Amino acid sequence: MTSTIEPEVGRARLRKEDARLITGRTRWTDNIALPGMLHLAVLRSPLAHARITSLDVSAARELPGVIAVYTAADLDPEGQIGMPCAWPITEDMKHPRRPVLAADTVNFAGEGVAVVVARSAYEAQDALEAIEVDYDELPVVLGMEDALAEGAPLVHEELGTNRNALWVFDSGEAGSGGDVEQAIAEAEVTLHRRFRQQRLVPSFMEPRSCVVDPTGPQLTMWSATQIPHILKTMSAATLGIPEHKLRVIAPDVGGGFGGKIAVLPEEMTALIVAQKLGRPVKWTESRSDAMVTAHHGRDQVQDLTVSATRDGRITGLKVELLADMGAYLGLVGPGVPILGAFMFNAIYKIPAYRFACTNVFTNTTLTDAYRGAGRPEATFAIERMMDELAAELGMDPMELREKNWIKHEEFPYTTVATLTYDSGNYEAATARARELFDYEGLRREQERRRASGDPVQLGIGISTYTEMCGLAPSRVLGSLSYGAGGWEHAAIRMLPFGKVEVVTGASAHGQGHETAWSQIVADRLGVPFDDIEILHGDTHSSHKGLDTYGSRSLAVGGIAVVKAAEKVIEKARVIAAHMMECSPDDLEFAEGRFTVRGTESATALTDVATAVFTAHDLPDGVEPSLDSEVTYDPENFSFPHGTHLCAAEVDTETGQVRLRSYVCVDDVGAVVNPLIVEGQVHGGLAQGIAQALFEEATYDESGTLTTGSFADYLVPSAADLPSFTTDRTETPSTTNPLGVKGVGEAGTIASTPAVVNAVVDALRHLGVSDVEMPCSPMRVWSAIRSAQGGAR
Numbered sequence: 001m002t003s004t005i006e007p008e009v010g011r012a013r014l015r016k017e018d019a020r021l022i023t024g025r026t027r028w029t030d031n032i033a034l035p036g037m038l039h040l041a042v043l044r045s046p047l048a049h050a051r052i053t054s055l056d057v058s059a060a061r062e063l064p065g066v067i068a069v070y071t072a073a074d075l076d077p078e079g080q081i082g083m084p085c086a087w088p089i090t091e092d093m094k095h096p097r098r099p100v101l102a103a104d105t106v107n108f109a110g111e112g113v114a115v116v117v118a119r120s121a122y123e124a125q126d127a128l129e130a131i132e133v134d135y136d137e138l139p140v141v142l143g144m145e146d147a148l149a150e151g152a153p154l155v156h157e158e159l160g161t162n163r164n165a166l167w168v169f170d171s172g173e174a175g176s177g178g179d180v181e182q183a184i185a186e187a188e189v190t191l192h193r194r195f196r197q198q199r200l201v202p203s204f205m206e207p208r209s210c211v212v213d214p215t216g217p218q219l220t221m222w223s224a225t226q227i228p229h230i231l232k233t234m235s236a237a238t239l240g241i242p243e244h245k246l247r248v249i250a251p252d253v254g255g256g257f258g259g260k261i262a263v264l265p266e267e268m269t270a271l272i273v274a275q276k277l278g279r280p281v282k283w284t285e286s287r288s289d290a291m292v293t294a295h296h297g298r299d300q301v302q303d304l305t306v307s308a309t310r311d312g313r314i315t316g317l318k319v320e321l322l323a324d325m326g327a328y329l330g331l332v333g334p335g336v337p338i339l340g341a342f343m344f345n346a347i348y349k350i351p352a353y354r355f356a357c358t359n360v361f362t363n364t365t366l367t368d369a370y371r372g373a374g375r376p377e378a379t380f381a382i383e384r385m386m387d388e389l390a391a392e393l394g395m396d397p398m399e400l401r402e403k404n405w406i407k408h409e410e411f412p413y414t415t416v417a418t419l420t421y422d423s424g425n426y427e428a429a430t431a432r433a434r435e436l437f438d439y440e441g442l443r444r445e446q447e448r449r450r451a452s453g454d455p456v457q458l459g460i461g462i463s464t465y466t467e468m469c470g471l472a473p474s475r476v477l478g479s480l481s482y483g484a485g486g487w488e489h490a491a492i493r494m495l496p497f498g499k500v501e502v503v504t505g506a507s508a509h510g511q512g513h514e515t516a517w518s519q520i521v522a523d524r525l526g527v528p529f530d531d532i533e534i535l536h537g538d539t540h541s542s543h544k545g546l547d548t549y550g551s552r553s554l555a556v557g558g559i560a561v562v563k564a565a566e567k568v569i570e571k572a573r574v575i576a577a578h579m580m581e582c583s584p585d586d587l588e589f590a591e592g593r594f595t596v597r598g599t600e601s602a603t604a605l606t607d608v609a610t611a612v613f614t615a616h617d618l619p620d621g622v623e624p625s626l627d628s629e630v631t632y633d634p635e636n637f638s639f640p641h642g643t644h645l646c647a648a649e650v651d652t653e654t655g656q657v658r659l660r661s662y663v664c665v666d667d668v669g670a671v672v673n674p675l676i677v678e679g680q681v682h683g684g685l686a687q688g689i690a691q692a693l694f695e696e697a698t699y700d701e702s703g704t705l706t707t708g709s710f711a712d713y714l715v716p717s718a719a720d721l722p723s724f725t726t727d728r729t730e731t732p733s734t735t736n737p738l739g740v741k742g743v744g745e746a747g748t749i750a751s752t753p754a755v756v757n758a759v760v761d762a763l764r765h766l767g768v769s770d771v772e773m774p775c776s777p778m779r780v781w782s783a784i785r786s787a788q789g790g791a792r
Contacts, residue, residue, distance in 0.1 A: 005591050008519035008529055009738075012675040015515040016534075017252075017508075026252045029209035029224045030284045037211070038067055040270060040283040041124035043114040043131050044293065045106035048142075048363040048703025049155070050135035052104060057114055060130040065123030068277065069131070070115050072103035075272050079103060083328070084234045084263055086483030087335035093165040094361075096156040098328040100265040100272070106135070107155055107327035108363050109704050110292035115269055117281065140363040140703040144301055144322040147360050155327055155361040164325050164359035165334060169341050169417065171353040177416040178352035183316030187307030193388050196772050197300040197377050199324070199697040201291055201707070202370050203715050206254025208294060209284035210267045212274040219274065220247045223267060226256040227547040228507050230484065232539045234263045234331070239271055250537035253509035257687070258369035259294055260509065261549050262331050291708045296697055297370020299324040300337060302381045304344075312393055312403045316352040319344050319381070323359045323367075330368030334359055335482060339468070340374030342417045346382045347426055347466045347641060348404040353416040363703045369549060371687055372745040375467045376752060383463045383753035384760075384770075391764060397757075398430070398439070401464050412734070419468060421639045423731045426464060429665045433643040436725050437663040442647055450765055458660075459648045459762025463754035466641035469742025471550030472634045488552070489544035490560035491629035492521065492568050496613035498606025500525065500532045502564075503629075505545020506557030507537045511744060512676040513553060517561055519672055520738070524565035525605060526592020544631065551640075551742025554672065559736045560632035567628030572608045575626075578619040579603055579611060638733045638741035642666035644750040648758035652766070655781030657693060657759055659722040664750065666726070669733045669741035677743050681726055684747020690716050691748075692755035693774050714774075763787070 020026040057069040072079075082097035101112045114131050118124035139153035146152055147162040155162055171177030184190055210223040219241065225231050228250040236243040253260065266283045274281045285294070300323050307316040323337040341355040390397035406413045408425040415421065434440075439460070446458045471477070472486025489505040502517055514534040522529045535541050548557075569589055576594040577584040580601055587594045595602040608626070611617070615624035644664040650657050664681065671677050694714045698706050707713040732739025752773070759775045760768060767787030771780055 005526070008522040009672050011519065011673065013515055013519065013529070013673055015512045015676065016518065017512065017514045021252060028206060028252055028254060029211060029222045032211045032222055032282070034211065034213055034280040037280040037282055038117050038119060038277065039121040039124045040266070040273065040281055041116045041121070041128055042112040042266060043116070043128045044110045044289070045102065045113055046109060047106060047135050047137060048109040049138040049140045050106050051138060052102065052106065052113060052133060053136050054134040055113065056132040059132070060116060060127040063123070063127045063130055065119040066116060066127050067119065068117040069127070070117070070273065071113070072099055072101040075100055075269060081238060081268065083265060083268070084238055085329040085331060085334065087332045088481055089167050089334045089338055090165045093334060094159050094161070094163070095329055096159060098265070100268045108365055110365060112265060115273070117273055117277065121284070142362050142364060142699055142703060144324050144360040144362065147362050155363055162361045164329070164361055167338055167357050169355045171416045174418060176418045177350070180316045180318050180352040180354040183352040184305060184307045184318065187315055188310045189308045189392060190305065191389055191392050192303070192305045193385060195302040195304070195381050195384055197298040197302065197380065198691070198773050199299040199367070200297045200370055200691060200695050201697050201713055202257045202259025202294065202297055204255035204257060204259050207285045207287060207290045208260060208264065209282070210270050211280060211282045212270040213280040214274045214278055217245050218247070219245060219271065220249065221267070221271065222249045222251060224253050224260060225250050226253070226260040226507060226509055226549055228537055228539055229505060229545040229547050231263055231267070235268065235271060238263065238268060241271070248539045250507050256509040257371040258297065258373055258549060261369050262295060287710070288708055291713065292705050293365060295330050295333070295366050295368040296326070297367060298377060299367050300377055302377070304381055304385050306385055306389055308389060308393070310393065312395055312400050314348060314350050314404050317344065317350050319355045321357040323357055324362055324364065325359050326362060326364045326366030328366045330366045333366060333368040335480065336369055336374045337377065338374065338480060340378035342419055342468060343375050343378035344382050345415050345417050346379060347406055347464055349406055350416050364699060365705070371684070371748045373550065375745065376688065376749045379463070379465045379467070379749050380753045383465065384757065387462070387757045387760065388769065397462050401462065405464065420636060421466065422636060422734045424466065424639060424641050424667065425729060425731045426641060428729045429641065429667050430464060430643040432727055432729060433645050433663050433665040436665070436727060437645040437661065439645065455653050456649050456651050457762040459650060459758040459760065461646040461648065461754040461756065461758025461761060463644040463750045463757065465644070465750040466639050467742070467745060467749050468637040469551035469640060469745070470555030470634055470638045471552045472556050473636065474633050484546060485633065486546065486556065487631050487633040488546055488557040488560045489629065489631045490557065490564045492564045492627065494568060494609045494612070494626040496610055498527065498531065498609045500527050501535055502532060502561060503535045503542050504557055504561060505542055505547065506553045507545065507547045509548065511548065511553055512673065516554065516672045516676060517558065520558060520561055521565055524562060525568065526590070527605070551744040554740050555638045555736060555742055556632065556634055558740065559634070559738060560630050562737055563630040563632055564628050567630065568626050571626050571628060572605055574619060574622060575611060576603050576608050579608070634735065636735045638669065638735065640666060640668045640741040640743060640746055642746060642750060644754040646754040646758040648755065648762060650759060650762040650780060652763070652784055655777035655779070655784070657775055657780060659689070659755065661725065662722050663725045664747070665729060666743070666746050667729045667731055668743040668746065670730065670739035671728070672740065678726060680743045681747045682724060684745060685724055685751045686716065686721055688748040688751030689721060689755055691773060692752045694720070696774050
């Protein structure tokens with residue numbers, strides 16, 4: 001039968017949710033106002049490491065509007081409450097208790113020491129100034145190598161070490177490859193490089209916020225979180241709240257980027273205080289609080305050794321990482337660099353590989369997931385290393401990559417890191433990118449500029465990447481000691497007149513779930529796009545879910561929706577057959593209608609829904625419901641890939657970097673909504689380029705964050721970025737029925753090395769082999785001066 005309805009999947013629809021988000025006609029957590037609601041403000045330590053010798057809150061308690069002031073002794077008198085870490089990566093991993101408020105010792109600047117509860121947020125904030133705290137300063141340790149040095153000050157004296165854990169993967173021991181030490185020892189060429197992943201602040205639009213409403217034994221929490229289901233589970237476990245008495249709602253959430261994948265001390269404090277006072281309470285952080293205490297991202301020292309033949313065949317790769325955990329462990333912080341362990345080999349056929357990561361405590365804000373979570377760090381290191389190896393061998397860096405990458409006819413391909421890449425075509429993406437970029441023409445221009453001694457040099461940066469998306473399957477996460485599964489849940493509810501409600505466990509914070517899920521269901525059920533409502537972010541309406549991170553929404557949550565729709569059709573098939581007096585096996589379903597094969601006899605799914613509602617004439621033993629639900633656990637990750645090319649002009653006299661052109665060709669499998677994909681890619685590129693050129697969180701020698709506001713922490717605007725040229729190739733995933741792969745992190749993963757490679761490429765003939773990120777004018781200028789033997 002010829003289709004008469006335009007498919008929704010693949011259509012560039014404007015997002016359903018944008019009307020309310022863009023106009024502000026929505027409910028953010030901080031908008032919520034409940035009768036009798038009180039406000040919390042947290043007093044934070046100005047010191048990075050100190051003993052609390054006295055804490056006097058009596059004056060604050062007497063101020064107008066103040067209802068209560070609490071310290072650790074009030075909220076946790078037994079000292080038993082500790083913030084959860086869901087990823088114990090080794091059996092001997094050190095996990096110091098992170099209290100909701102510091103009792104005896106503060107371990108980073110910004111740690112909470114007291115909380116004021118007042119009738120207004122302003123009264124609560126003002127009362128903080130009346131609290132008197134005396135500290136006995138302790139030595140601080142900030143750098144990872146300093147923290148591991150003999151005799152270094154200890155962040156947690158009771159641990160006796162600043163080493164959190166050592167995690168190792170060795171392909172020789174795993175049986176997935178050869179012995180890397182032997183490969184290095186026998187190599188014709190060996191190259192070692194050290195790279196620095198600076199510390200970043202997830203600068204989400206909406207600061208973190210929560211509201212807790214106690215109604216008898218029932219507690220409802222609204223939170224600006226990425227993880228309402230995990231927050232519910234972890235809150236119940238942390239505070240001993242019966243989980244059936246806690247409801248968590250994530251209303252519209254203004255961005256996350258991993259920065260809202262946390263269970264916060266402030267959320268636990270709000271739950272405790274609401275129960276103590278029997279009144280609703282709200283906490284909303286200031287932007288300054290967000291910079292200081294919201295977890296940071298990245299912060300690694302990466303030592304790489306690569307071995308190769310003289311004609312450019314890689315024979316081995318050894319990676320040794322130091323990863324800064326900060327003063328405490330985040331919810332998944334210890335596992336973030338471990339995700340990267342599976343991606344250092346990238347798209348290349350590397351026969352021997354060893355990865356070792358040492359996680360380290362320092363007197364800084366804790367680190368945790370930030371867009372890409374381990375994958376950008378790994379891609380940066382291997383793509384920088386490929387450029388360095390090409391320079392060492394005198395090869396074009398693209399030629400070196402082509403010589404080592406997995407060819408399209410070799411898929412599925414099991415890598416040296418044990419992952420099986422199901423599909424891909426690196427050659428096609430690269431060919432298209434080179435065409436759009438004019439790679440050969442720009443190389444010729446580069447040679448002319450070098451020959452003429454032009455003070456503005458041209459650099460060409462390459463990043464050919466892949467990533468593991470759709471954080472799952474559960475059995476793999478279990479093998480890595482992760483504290484949860486990787487499945488996702490979805491339900492479809494058919495309403496009496498054929499309208500549809502879709503319940504998803506994936507919780508959106510800007511991704512466009514309401515639009516994409518509606519498109520998927522419209523095609524599967526043949527129901528109009530506008531007749532579909534998506535319900536998410538509420539643990540009562542969506543009782544099961546594992547939320548949104550790791551580009552898992554579509555590849556895991558979306559497939560759960562597909563499978564729930566298939567169940568609806570199969571339930572409706574039995575009833576439709578009864579209505580048309582035929583066998584269910586004789587029915588075909590397309591475009592929302594059941595048709596008896598070989599005839600024109602048909603009935604619409606909407607008619608079946610109405611028949612179910614009346615239930616006047618159903619087959620014997622068939623329940624009057626088409627509602628269906630699925631919990632889907634993938635069999636594999638998905639593996640998007642692509643080629644990103646950057647042309648950068650570098651002023652050798654000032655160090656200024658200008659991105660002249662940026663081309664990316666990504667393969668994210670089948671596309672549900674091209675407009676959403678384009679937006680995700682653009683946003684990802686902005687964040688990756690920001691790391692390369694602009695952003696860095698820094699501390700002074702006392703452990704005070706010196707980039708505690710947007711006046712000091714440079715987040716680029718549209719004016720700082722070029723116009724991007726984007727395109728796609730498509731090799732569908734073979735492990736899910738939609739053929740989709742993730743896209744949310746792709747731009748961030750690929751762009752950082754492309755930009756830094758371009759900067760270094762512009763200066764390599766001057767003797768520059770690295771510029772530490774961010775490649776600010778001062779750092780670029782200093783690298784040139786150092787290479788030329790001049791003073792910095």
